[in-house]
Amino acid sequence: MKNIIIVGGGAAGMMAAVKAAETGGHVILLEKMSSLGRKVLITGKGRCNITNACDVQQLIKNMPGNGRFLHSAFREFSNTDMVEFIEHWGVKTKVERGGRVFPVSDKAKDVIDAFVDALAEKKVEVLTNQTVRKILVEDGQVTGVTTDQKQYPADAVILATGGASYPGTGSSGDGYKMAKELGHAITPLKPSLVPLEVAEDWIKELQGLSLKNVTATVIADGKKQADDFGEMLFTHYGLSGPIILSLSKVVAEAFNAGKKEVTLEINLKPALSEEVLDKRIQRDWEKFSRKQIKNSLNELLPAKMIPVVIDLAFLDPDKFVNQITKVERARLLKQLQHFAFTITRTRPVSEAIVTAGGVSTKEINPATMESKLVKNLYFAGEVIDIDGYTGGYNLQAAFSTGYAAGKATSE
Template identity: 35%
Template sequence: MSSRPLKVLVIGGGAAGFFGAIACAEAHPHAQVMLLEAGRQLLPKVRISGGGRCNVTHACFDPAVLTQYYPRGGKALRGAFTRFQPRDMIAWLDQHGVELKTEADGRMFPTTDDSETIVDCFIHAAKAAGVEIRTGVPVAEITRLDSGFEVALKSGQTLSCDRLLLTTGSSPQGYQLAKQLGHKVAPPVPSLFTFNVSDPRLHDLAGVSASSVRVRLRTSNDEQFEQSGPLLITHWGLSGPAVLKLSAWGARALHDSRYQGTLQINWLPQYKPEALREQLLAVKSQLPRKAIAPNCPVLLPRRLWERLIASAGITETTRWAELSNKALNQLLQELTQGSYTVKGKGAFKEEFVTCGGVSLKEVDFKTMESRCCPRLYLAGEILDIDGVTGGFNFQSAWTTAWLAGQAIG
């Protein structure tokens, strides 16, 4: 047994860094764990996640299903999730006095609906486990030694350690440090964003949503992606789960096409085209004298229905009996294959997720140790892993950080 305690340095005080430091200190009480955060504030994304409520994880407990929510990294996480998954995170928080609740869409939040509950829990757990926390200490460079690492801070101070955990998220400085230590980094590009769409059919409809649509995106570089789910019309275009999922799966293709493309929307994917035609013809024979605009026979918000029929050339006073075959075909086209031009991307709240990071082939997912730099461990968003919205990005941070924490000591 070595006479001196193992020295562990964690660089990055976000979700993965904090949880990794705690996991290491709790599993290996004799290790000396120090957490370095460049900024003044700890856990910034945890504080703003879920509109300040903190969407901790997702109620999905089958690793095979869970991996399907990750446009990048799902395959590598498959084994990792068999060792630490949402159920384990829920249990860990429960042991540390935090209770979670599950919302209808599967997202999980603290019962307090306050992200400070999670922040306080982590800070308390870190201190209780003996983690030394330092803020406002940016790292300048890392040098590999035979026995570990020397970390030079921008202040001029140097620290040495036996093991290093790099959890700098999507910070360019973190990617730079990873490259210095021999890693390849896939260039980071935004993931999870809304679409800028300026179209007369959507004007003044901000706040209108459709509960289940199918969207197909063709980028200007001719790559295609398809997703389904709720859709929300906004002041600048389109948002909601269907669009956010498309933005995640198409992140790199959209970046390469400068966020230009065509979006085809099927507002009523629950109908087969012929069944929808029959439904409209049935209404035409049942309500011949009624105006089409106020009598919407399908599950769509009334204002959206009025906009789509106008786009098909049907006036406010047109009656069902007056619906020509040509207008019927145009209406079916609008309802199931309406085409919208995407002219850029918007933001998604204050959360910022990137696609890109350290190549997953260079990391051992049993331990999260680097394959190119022994005694270096990586966790969280610095890796080329990203999930769709709903607590999945946090879960990959908790899982990779926990595995690293167990292995480091």
């Protein structure tokens, strides 16, 4: 009977353990925290965005961090397979906006419970509070692992320790260190899916306000880098929410490339051209011609934004609408379509939902997730240099690579 050890009890590790145990091997799952799936519990704001309902090509497209490396894994265990798997273990799913798949219950704990049931049925030995310190290798082949407490012999080891984000969940970068000790190249780590900090003090006035159906554009040293459409959120330090998180990797890359000025512009009315928006403002102001400008924008903007936009457009808030000049209206129009922020930095990797960078994909077999340097060493999940946008793509990558590694170890 083969001894298979999985290091890390997150999404990738749990899936790897379930699959590895299917052929009757002795599978031990070692988790440093006191319970499994700590990071899974906080995904999707505690609801767990299990996967995305798009096709495989879209899955790859939405993994800008080495998506093509995942082609075999996504074909082997797709998002459809994941939904079938989780429903088999009693978790009914639903599809929401953007193809996001959630449990009908909206409880991430149900997903963890399903995995716990699957692990128990497959007779996986789950050991918590076990911090693995070293992977043991002899003659270029895995022989076991050493934890704080003891040494475990192994015929195969799957490293599924996660990234370096949310260290409170156990993802503290241990896997990178262990892989590096075995000769693997680690692509530099940077935050992906992380909020952004801005220079503007007045951001505090917008704290807690969320916007829908806006377009955000990243500009570095005067050149457009990327844009995204959807929802965003203002915080006391800057910007967050789905489209900001999706663009954050581009921001991190701009800073890493030595760009001196990185800005983010928000088009508050992307569905309207400049000309159409100008006519819309004029129509509103015909209606409110005897009102002060500060009381004339309620149909156009959330209340919290009105004083900020008026101030940035250098308008007198007490001026009556019928006294506003064409030049003043043009300044307002510019703010509505180019509401700009100076980005000072991304929040740290520890606050990122996903870590970009990790074990180089060039040193991993994409079909089996086996190391090309060390025999019977496998990788799964975020420890690999893969990362995607928000929307269920990262969890699917974890499940698919975990499945591929688990299958390969048991064959």
